[in-house]
Amino acid sequence: MNKIIVAAALLGCTSMPALADYPERPIELTIPAGAGGGTDTSARKLALLLEEKLGTSIAVLNVGGGGGSVGASQFMQAKPDGYALFATWNSPLTTVPQVQNVAYTLDSFTPIASTSETAYTLCVHPEFPAETGEEFLAELAANPDKYTYGNDGIGGTMQLAAERIFQARGIKAVAIPFGGAGETLQNFLGKHVDIYGGSISPVLPYVEEKQAKCLVVTSAADVPALPQAAGLASLGLGDKETLLWRAILGPKGLDQAIVDKLAAVIDEAVNDPSYVEFLASKGEVPNVVKGEALGARLKTEFDALAVVSKNLGLAK
Known part of the structure; x- marks a missing residue:
């Protein structure tokens, strides 16, 4: 022993x-x-x-x-x-x-x-007919299934975040899945999709260069790095917050x-x-x-x- x-x-x-x-x-x-x-x-x-x-x-x-x-x-x-x-x-x-x-x-x-x-963010090309988060959602609501949005995969958190917002406003947009935010961004910049849906960091340089404008973030609060983007609370959708x-x-x-x-x-x-x-x-x-x-x-x-x-x- x-x-x-x-x-x-x-x-x-x-x-x-x-x-x-x-x-x-x-x-x-x-x-x-x-x-x-x-x-x-x-x-x-x-x-x-x-x-x-x-x-x-x-x-x-x-x-x-x-x-x-x-x-x-x-x-x-x-x-x-x-x-x-x-x-x-x-x-x-x-x-x-x-x-x-x-x-x-x-x-x-x-x-x-x-x-x-x-937060995640929803961004569009400079020529998109909206300058605020409210205008962005109104444009989507008025044109069912017209606009496509890239996201990080079928059923991914970005798609879920977007659909929570869209469902609340009766919006129908076409989800296009990609392998991640980097791939989504490249397809957005190439204008293969109308809307970038993804994390903030990859798209931020293009916002600063005026190649994209981000109009909504998926947090209840605004995000200082994206001053043009509306937080969900300001849109009356604070309870739909989804974070990454x-x-x-x-x-x-x-x-x-x-x-x-x-x-x-x-x-x-x-x-x-x-x-x-x-x-x-x-x-x-x-x-x-x-x-x-x-x-x-x-x-x-x-x-x-x-x-x-x-x-x-x-x-x-």
Whole structure:
């Protein structure tokens, strides 16, 4: 018996340096969207800070498609050793599974920490016959099925956010799904769709260059980065608010000690003044929810959106 106890103690001691030395090699960060979108740009900026704080390199892997479900499905095969992380927005986890058959559930991942949140926005080309949010909605309402809007995938959070607004105003617009905000933006700029629906950060430079005008944000409040855009409260639709938020997760079974270490480092990086300034320039704010609390947030949102998706006729 004493030999067994000693052996167990030795095993415990040998595992401690492994965590103390973590990470000992590069980390791969999977982003379930194409390059150039809001999650991609935010995650890449954050990765630079995490590299400094963790003392290792982080390789970014973009896996777009299916509103984020392709990347999520691929990532769930990763080993839970701390060297594979998943930088996502909420839609692939809480919205897409409502309307698509996916290979994963919330239990397929280990929540580590959320990083930021923001509104979605609806933007049009400069020649669009509206200059305010109210005029924009009136134009859509007067022309059923005339206008197309790009979004981040069938049943994605952007589509859900738009449809909550449209349903409330009796609007019928044609949803065109893409692989992420970056792909949506390129098709919008190429005038393959009439309306950009997506996160604020990718479209913001084009707003500043007068190549797009954003007229509505999906938050109840206005967003300072988009002064022409109306918050939903000003349109009498404050109860239709839908936010986009981002998070870092690991594979199922990730050691709690690694989760805690990563969550602490992510918290530091997100609140680094340079990252806070970066987020503000993109119309986002820091928002760190860690571990079990993040898991609870995901579950609460998943359950709420299940009801909303069913009511909107989007449920699978």
